Amino acid sequence: MIRALQHSLLTRVLVSSGALASLSVFGLTSLFLWNYSRDLDRQISRRAEALAGFLAGQSQFAMLVGDRSDLERIGRNAISTDQVLFVELTDALGGAPVFFHRDGSSSRPSGQHYIEIARNVMRPAQAEPSGWEAGSMERPAGPAQLGVVRLGFSTEKEHAARLRIVWSTVAMAFAFLLMAAGVETIELRTLLRPLQSLTEFTRRVADGDLSGRAEVVRPDEVGRLTMAFNRMVERLGATLVSKDAAEAADAAKTRFLATMSHELRTPLNAVIGYSQLIQEVCQDRGIEGLADDLGRIERAGGVLLHLVNQVLDFSKAEAGRIELYPETFLVPSVVQDVIDTVAPLAGKNRNRLTVNASPDAAEIHADLVRFRQSLLNLVSNACKFTQDGEVSVAVSRERSGPLDCVLVSVKDTGVGIPPEQQSRLFQAFVQGDASTTRKYGGTGLGLAISRKLCRLMGGDISVESEPGKGSNFMMRIPVGTPPPAAREVEYGASSAAALGG
Amino acid sequence: MGITSLLARLWLAAVSLPTAHAAIVVLYEPGVDAYSEAFEGLCAGLGGNAVRVVDLRQGEPTLTRALSAKDTQLIVAVGSRALAEVQSHKVSAPVVGTMVLHGREMEESGHVDLEVPLSMQCGAMRALWPQHARVGIIRNPARSRYSAEALESRARKEGFTSLVVDCDGPGGLLKAVAALKGKVDFLLCFPDPDLYNAVTIKPLVMASLESRLPIIGFSPAFVRAGAAAGIYPDYRDTGRQTAEMVLRILHGDDRAADEGPRKIQVAVNQRITRLLGVEFQTASLPVEVLR
Numbered sequence: 001m002i003r004a005l006q007h008s009l010l011t012r013v014l015v016s017s018g019a020l021a022s023l024s025v026f027g028l029t030s031l032f033l034w035n036y037s038r039d040l041d042r043q044i045s046r047r048a049e050a051l052a053g054f055l056a057g058q059s060q061f062a063m064l065v066g067d068r069s070d071l072e073r074i075g076r077n078a079i080s081t082d083q084v085l086f087v088e089l090t091d092a093l094g095g096a097p098v099f100f101h102r103d104g105s106s107s108r109p110s111g112q113h114y115i116e117i118a119r120n121v122m123r124p125a126q127a128e129p130s131g132w133e134a135g136s137m138e139r140p141a142g143p144a145q146l147g148v149v150r151l152g153f154s155t156e157k158e159h160a161a162r163l164r165i166v167w168s169t170v171a172m173a174f175a176f177l178l179m180a181a182g183v184e185t186i187e188l189r190t191l192l193r194p195l196q197s198l199t200e201f202t203r204r205v206a207d208g209d210l211s212g213r214a215e216v217v218r219p220d221e222v223g224r225l226t227m228a229f230n231r232m233v234e235r236l237g238a239t240l241v242s243k244d245a246a247e248a249a250d251a252a253k254t255r256f257l258a259t260m261s262h263e264l265r266t267p268l269n270a271v272i273g274y275s276q277l278i279q280e281v282c283q284d285r286g287i288e289g290l291a292d293d294l295g296r297i298e299r300a301g302g303v304l305l306h307l308v309n310q311v312l313d314f315s316k317a318e319a320g321r322i323e324l325y326p327e328t329f330l331v332p333s334v335v336q337d338v339i340d341t342v343a344p345l346a347g348k349n350r351n352r353l354t355v356n357a358s359p360d361a362a363e364i365h366a367d368l369v370r371f372r373q374s375l376l377n378l379v380s381n382a383c384k385f386t387q388d389g390e391v392s393v394a395v396s397r398e399r400s401g402p403l404d405c406v407l408v409s410v411k412d413t414g415v416g417i418p419p420e421q422q423s424r425l426f427q428a429f430v431q432g433d434a435s436t437t438r439k440y441g442g443t444g445l446g447l448a449i450s451r452k453l454c455r456l457m458g459g460d461i462s463v464e465s466e467p468g469k470g471s472n473f474m475m476r477i478p479v480g481t482p483p484p485a486a487r488e489v490e491y492g493a494s495s496a497a498a499l500g501g
Numbered sequence: 502m503g504i505t506s507l508l509a510r511l512w513l514a515a516v517s518l519p520t521a522h523a524a525i526v527v528l529y530e531p532g533v534d535a536y537s538e539a540f541e542g543l544c545a546g547l548g549g550n551a552v553r554v555v556d557l558r559q560g561e562p563t564l565t566r567a568l569s570a571k572d573t574q575l576i577v578a579v580g581s582r583a584l585a586e587v588q589s590h591k592v593s594a595p596v597v598g599t600m601v602l603h604g605r606e607m608e609e610s611g612h613v614d615l616e617v618p619l620s621m622q623c624g625a626m627r628a629l630w631p632q633h634a635r636v637g638i639i640r641n642p643a644r645s646r647y648s649a650e651a652l653e654s655r656a657r658k659e660g661f662t663s664l665v666v667d668c669d670g671p672g673g674l675l676k677a678v679a680a681l682k683g684k685v686d687f688l689l690c691f692p693d694p695d696l697y698n699a700v701t702i703k704p705l706v707m708a709s710l711e712s713r714l715p716i717i718g719f720s721p722a723f724v725r726a727g728a729a730a731g732i733y734p735d736y737r738d739t740g741r742q743t744a745e746m747v748l749r750i751l752h753g754d755d756r757a758a759d760e761g762p763r764k765i766q767v768a769v770n771q772r773i774t775r776l777l778g779v780e781f782q783t784a785s786l787p788v789e790v791l792r
Contacts, residue, residue: 061703061706061707061727064706064707064710064727064772064773064776065706065725065726065727065770065772065773066725066770066772066791067725067726093772093775123710123776124707124710124711125711126710126711126712126713
């Protein structure tokens, strides 16, 4: 029974509503029977009391004057009244009681249901003494009570009626409860059938069958649940299709990136490599006139390779395919390396490069290659967009919320960026405006890639700029926590391995 | 039916003569104790005279035959009903009514009535309840042979003050009692079937108790019914008195005699007197105390 209660909603509802119905029905039945019984008892008592009072009134005179024959007459008449079992009239002033019993016996009935009512017969009220009795020495006017009327009133009829009512009421209550249970069972089964078919449908969906739909039997709560479930299954099916497509697209993108990475870089590397080789051969053989052309080929190839790398990097970043390889390294070393790399570009635009590194911002645990790539992009841009100015790189440590960060600030005295363009600066393929692209070239992916890389490392890039006065690009990277067994990696060895492509 | 009645029946059986030899016809209604006592006294007084007893219940033919028999010398009617029956027949023999309330004028008839003279009643009350001399009387003008003034005068002669209230029917009885309440010591009732009967006796006794006004009745039955006391004729002696009248008439004397009772009896209802708080002096009189 307990298992059924735990595992079956039908059983629980039936048991609880059955218990409630039983309590209500039997409570009401008991209340009705109690009221009925009480009313019946009151009726009997009233009738018996009324009859006893009547007999007392009738007997008063006979007891007053001591008329036994009249008492007997009264008793005889009383015993013939319906339900009177016995009558006993006792004269208080003497004489044996007058006793009449319905069946002629001389004793109280036994084994029968009856009530006994006694009523005192009082002498009539008398006027206050006046005349001869006022002030007289006469003794008081006798006892107040003339006698007693005792009446045995049969309650057999009422008892039988009471039993009949009790049995019939209880039987009706049981019948009602049985009918109610039957009706409720049928109704609950009807209500729960849609839930059961929904449960079956849910099992099929869980097993992967999204083709079917649960039947909506009625537009009630269960029907609305079924409709909602059907909609959910439809969306689940669509989502699964989209997911498959997305996975397929993602797989295709990964294959494309891998393929394009190889297919684009390979010929470019060949172009760059062969141009270098031919320059060396020409130099060895003293062939003049080709060095400039070969140099151009090599530079163009390098630029194209850089552009291809940028596009591939961006695609990887978009696809979430960039993996980071955190390691502990010294920031000032990387900064110096970047400065050395962009020195020719800075010299080309007659810019002065300065570095200012705070001693507490020396070490960081992050992806060295990506850190350098982002920094190189910022410093290159600064040098590119500044002429006859200054590009300074400052490294410091700061607290950004709960994290300690290294702040690398690349400040230039270049053209500056208008405010309306600053918001679009980190969007892919956006450089400022069309004139910037024509004048300075580039794909517009550098800052977008740099920001993605910084965010991957847990940091970010922000800019402050004023047209005509220059810009300040700030790169914040969390200092990071090296794993317990982490070793310091030397900058030169790790960067060579990472640049392999 | 009491023992008196039984003895009367036995006596009847003993003295009754066959129709052909009867001389004195006694019209008699058995079943009434007072009549039985009177009949006893009558028969005892008549001695060896031939008596034919006719039961009133026997029906008209028997009655007529008995009353018109040639050998009937005298008819004695015991009770008012018997007297009325005789009066309704044409009879030639003299009639004596006994145990009647008051006699009716009838030619050549005498009667012994039940009305105890007021003087005898006052005398009995003086002995029974000394120091209480205020008497109330309810008088039925239709039946009473005395006026109110006459009754008051008679009471005064006996040393009693009286208050007489007229009441011409049972409807005014309780009102009459209420009028006497507090003004008299006791209520004296004279025989009157209109005023005092099985219907009126109960409310009268209740009023008597509520008003604390003792009733002095005129028969033992009245006393048993609730009167505090009763003063009534000695029925047996009335019968003897009737027998003496019969013998006188048979001997040619005094045919239209009108007599009242010579001897009285007194009864006291002890239960009622206790309820009223009254103490009668029963030692000074031959009083029958009913408990």
